[in-house]
Amino acid sequence: MNITWYIVLSSLLFATGVLGILLRRSPMVILLCLELMLNAGNLALVAFSRMVGNEQGQVFAVIVMVIAACEVVVGLGLIVAIFRRRLPLNVDDLRELRG
Amino acid sequence: MEAVVFFVAAIGALGGAIGVIAMRNPFYSVLALIIHLFSLAALFLLLTAAFVAAAQVVVYAGAVMVLYVFVVAYVGGGGESAWEPIPGQRLLAPLLAIALFVELSIAVLGSALKSLESHGADTATGFGDPAAIGRLLLEKFLLPFEASSILLLLAAVGAIVLAARRREADA
Numbered sequence: 001m002n003i004t005w006y007i008v009l010s011s012l013l014f015a016t017g018v019l020g021i022l023l024r025r026s027p028m029v030i031l032l033c034l035e036l037m038l039n040a041g042n043l044a045l046v047a048f049s050r051m052v053g054n055e056q057g058q059v060f061a062v063i064v065m066v067i068a069a070c071e072v073v074v075g076l077g078l079i080v081a082i083f084r085r086r087l088p089l090n091v092d093d094l095r096e097l098r099g
Numbered sequence: 100m101e102a103v104v105f106f107v108a109a110i111g112a113l114g115g116a117i118g119v120i121a122m123r124n125p126f127y128s129v130l131a132l133i134i135h136l137f138s139l140a141a142l143f144l145l146l147t148a149a150f151v152a153a154a155q156v157v158v159y160a161g162a163v164m165v166l167y168v169f170v171v172a173y174v175g176g177g178g179e180s181a182w183e184p185i186p187g188q189r190l191l192a193p194l195l196a197i198a199l200f201v202e203l204s205i206a207v208l209g210s211a212l213k214s215l216e217s218h219g220a221d222t223a224t225g226f227g228d229p230a231a232i233g234r235l236l237l238e239k240f241l242l243p244f245e246a247s248s249i250l251l252l253l254a255a256v257g258a259i260v261l262a263a264r265r266r267e268a269d270a
Contacts, residue, residue: 001105004208004215006146009109011203013116015196020120022192028125028171032132036116039139042151049227050146053220058148058227059235059243065154066247070254072163076170077258083174084264 006047014040025090027082031075038068105145111138129167136160146219148227 013036020033042061049057082089115135122128136159143152185191207215214220225231236244 001101001145001218002216003219005105005109006142007207007215008204009112009142011200011207013112014203015200016113016116016120018199019192019196020116022195023120023189026125028167028174029119029128032119032125032128032167035132036119036135039136043139043142046143046146046148046151049148050219050222051214051217053222053226055227055231055235056239058151058232059240061148061151062154062232062236063240063243063247065159066251069158069163070250072166073254073258074261076166077261079170079174080262084262089174 003047003051007044010040010044010047013037013043025092027075027079027089027091027094030091031072031079034071034075035068038064038071101145104141108138108141108145111135112142125171126168129164129171132167133160133164136164146227147222150227150229150232153229 017033017036017040020036021030024030024033042064045057045061045064049055049061079089082094087094112135115131115133115138118131119128119135122131136155140152140155140160143149143155
């Protein structure tokens with residue numbers, strides 16, 4: 001398969017993640033859509049690493065996985081904190097920081 | 100053979116991604132994301148990234164998703180209201196996503212990178228195996244490796260601070 005296929009698939013997955021973030025209101029699903037976008041970036045990194053024939057892109061992909069794990073841990077901690085305070089789990093209702 | 104595996108995995112990845120944003124119940128969204136991650140691991144194997152594929156399955160689809168399932172079970176999957184804060188959001192969002200995809204495709208296909216149309220460079224047999232990645236991580240990328248370990252530690256501490264029950268403060 002040509003590398004182009006992988007890159008086009010990666011941009012399709014990224015656009016799907018963006019669509020989810022724009023459409024959904026539950027913070028949990030928004031975190032899942034962030035995962036989709038990070039994974040699309042990972043696929044592009046690994047595909048380009050294969051294209052150039054250099055493993056450094058794969059190391060980048062591993063580091064991106066670490067970043068994604070950190071994002072999940074902090075995001076889920078925030079969701080649990082929101083739930084404990086009996087605030088609505090809806091990004092449109094949590095708007096106190098909006099000016 | 101390679102093309103068949105690619106298309107099956109690509110359909111799995113895309114179907115999983117669409118499942119994540121289409122499911123009403125967050126629990127089913129998490130299950131769809133697991134399908135997506137497994138399909139991506141197959142694609143990584145096709146790209147001869149064995150270590151990244153293994154890490155994807157074990158760390159991502161295994162550990163991280165278990166965390167998601169626990170939090171979904173704790174918080175509970177509430178249905179979302181159909182109320183739209185911005186008029187026409189359900190119509191505008193797909194248009195924006197399609198525009199982004201077209202833009203990305205133009206950027207990639209118009210880049211005139213000759214090697215995009217190839218199967219990739221010729222590689223030795225050990226390309227992307229754990230030994231090669233480990234050597235890179237501990238020699239060339241030692242500083243980013245240590246920085247990411249500190250970042251993980253900070254994230255764990257932050258999550259405990261955020262989610263811990265504060266009895267005196269809340270009482």
